Amino acid sequence: ILNVEQSPQSLHVQEGDSTNFTCSFPSSNFYALHWYRWETAKSPEALFVMTLNGDEKKKGRISATLNTKEGYSYLYIKGSQPEDSATYLCALTTGTASKLTFGTGTRLQVTL
Amino acid sequence: DTGVSQNPRHKITKRGQNVTFRCDPISEHNRLYWYRQTLGQGPEFLTYFQNEAQLEKSRLLSDRFSAERPKGSFSTLEIQRTEQGDSAMYLCASSLRDRGAGYTFGSGTRLTVV
Numbered sequence: 001i002l003n004v005e006q007s008p009q010s011l012h013v014q015e016g017d018s019t020n021f022t023c024s025f026p027s028s029n030f031y032a033l034h035w036y037r038w039e040t041a042k043s044p045e046a047l048f049v050m051t052l053n054g055d056e057k058k059k060g061r062i063s064a065t066l067n068t069k070e071g072y073s074y075l076y077i078k079g080s081q082p083e084d085s086a087t088y089l090c091a092l093t094t095g096t097a098s099k100l101t102f103g104t105g106t107r108l109q110v111t112l
Numbered sequence: 113d114t115g116v117s118q119n120p121r122h123k124i125t126k127r128g129q130n131v132t133f134r135c136d137p138i139s140e141h142n143r144l145y146w147y148r149q150t151l152g153q154g155p156e157f158l159t160y161f162q163n164e165a166q167l168e169k170s171r172l173l174s175d176r177f178s179a180e181r182p183k184g185s186f187s188t189l190e191i192q193r194t195e196q197g198d199s200a201m202y203l204c205a206s207s208l209r210d211r212g213a214g215y216t217f218g219s220g221t222r223l224t225v226v
Contacts, residue, residue, distance in 0.1 A: 004154075006154075034214065034215070036217075041219075042219060043115070043116070043203075043216075043217040043218055043219040043220065044155075044203070044205075044217040045217075046214040046215065046216070049213070049214050089154055089155070091154075097168075098143070098160065098167075098168075099145065099157045099160055099168065100145075100147075100155075100157070100215060101157065102147075102154030102155045102156070103154050104152065104153055104154045105154050
């Protein structure tokens with residue numbers, strides 16, 4: 001059973017703050033690391049898929065990095081806005097399994 | 113094609129009743145996945161299809177759960193003799209065959225068993 005861990009479990013920041021979350025995973029048999037944003041009453045939205053050690057991806061104010069050797073990924077949000085409030089999920093696919101194995105998520109709340 | 117569609121959005125049922133959920137994936141996607149999410153947890157894998165073939169089924173699923181994907185298009189997930197522990201959000205997702213491809217999720221069906 002794969003163990004994908006995310007921290008912190010929840011985070012409360014003020015508008016304009018920058019923040020980051022961590023996803024850690026077993027480095028053996030790694031294939032891809034996915035980040036999703038899940039807003040209440042909506043469907044999870046794909047943010048990034050990363051496959052190579054050292055990958056960095058950016059989408060607007062959100063960016064992510066990947067370290068497959070040590071088994072972690074960081075998600076950064078610069079200048080948080082209330083619309084960034086959501087649960088951020090990371091998920092892993094391995095060399096032998098097509099399914100995603102999710103972490104428990106980081107719940108972000110951004111207030112004015 | 114506007115994405116992955118799930119019906120119904122909400123379902124309240126009495127314990128012991130059978131329920132069926134439907135998922136319509138993105139038409140070009142040959143893989144379809146079912147996940148279940150309970151409060152405080154990330155989505156947990158239930159089963160997946162490649163075209164019409166069910167390739168993997170989680171040990172989490174009891175024999176009360178069955179999924180089908182006739183003709184490799186839409187899929188149904190049926191739960192027989194529902195129990196209160198079945199209350200959860202049931203998510204469907206579809207993807208291309210590439211293991212690195214992103215999934216597109218539906219909005220889910222929230223099941224409440226009373």
